[in-house]
Amino acid sequence: MTKMRLSPDGIEEATRLIDPAFLRTPQFRDSALSRALGRDIVVKVETLNPLRSFKGRGADLYMRWLTAENHVVCASAGNFGQAVAYAGRARSVPVTVFTAHDANPNKVTRIRELGAEVIQSGEDFDAAKEAARTYARTRRQCIFVEDGDEPLIAEGAGTIAVELAPLSLDTLLVPVGNGALISGIGCWTKARSPRTRVIGVCAAGAPAMATSWLTGEPEATGPVSTMADGIAVRVPVPTAVAWMREVVDDVLLVEEEDICLALRMVRDTLGLILEPSGAVGIAAALRHDLGTASLGTILTGSNFSDSLLEELAPDPARADGSGPVLPAH
Secondary structure, rough: OOOOOHOOOOOOOOOOOOOOOOOOOOOOEEHHHHHHHHOOEEEEEEEOOOOOOHHHHHHHHHHHOOOOOOOEEEOOOOHHHHHHHHHHOOOOEEEEEEEOOOHHHHHHHHHHHHHOOEEEEEOOOOHHHHHHHHHOOOOOOEEEEEEOOOOHHHHHHHHHHHHHHOOOOOEEEEOOOOOOOHHHHHHHHHHHOOOOOEEEEOOOOOOHHHHHHHHHHOOOOOOOOOEEEEEOOOOOOOOHHHHHHHHEEEEEEOOOHHHHHHHHHHHHOOOOOOOHHHHHHHHHHHHOOOOOOOOEEEEEEEOOOHHHHHHHEEEEEEEEOOOOOOOOO
């Protein structure tokens, strides 16, 4: 676990090591969703696993190299913490997860149910991460693991690209939080299918990773403002920015109204309720002219908050009580 560069061979090896519960997730074209978007699109559904997010891939790969003598400390908006807790429980490795005080309560509860200690500290995810780093530094047995800085986690996430490869897509739209997912996907894709464009998607209210990718320098922003808590990054991880610079073709921003529309569109066509960060690829397909023939995106998670259900409820102002107008199946 001392290497810092990502390896396509390592990603391929990961497909043989990761818990099968997280591999070979559904990927398909849906005619109703494609009609609603006005373009053909493939979705890869990373919600049908024990964690309801893609994070289990990288966490499982990383944790398999640890033992019960280790004590893993991490920070999380919720999904990464669940993944580390799940993998830690499977290997009897103790886990402590730091979250912000306002973290999604459903995610916090689930982390605890998976056997990890949860410490809530700080006003946002990045403040919680600094508290976690300090905590681990002062305890000899603790290992601090940072999503976006550990190559094995990115390589585990990169196995998604291996599974999508038979579809020969022109463009992949990938949600960008700490950058591990897009870095792993980009590493394998650029090595094995260099014609495929890898495009990241950030919330406009949390643009730090997009700005940092563009300039090549990790640039923190002020407070973030987005419903997409899974990608609400204020302080970029320098390692991930460097990885992204090598393998990402572009990074796009989407507004909150785009995310809301994407969530409703996925609900009404695929019958899936995603968390906001899981829908930003669809939001980008709605907002941006991508000029490509075949397009794919990853629906990265469905660990939504209870308040999201209210956000997605039909608009009472509409006479028919419906949501956005979508084509019939």
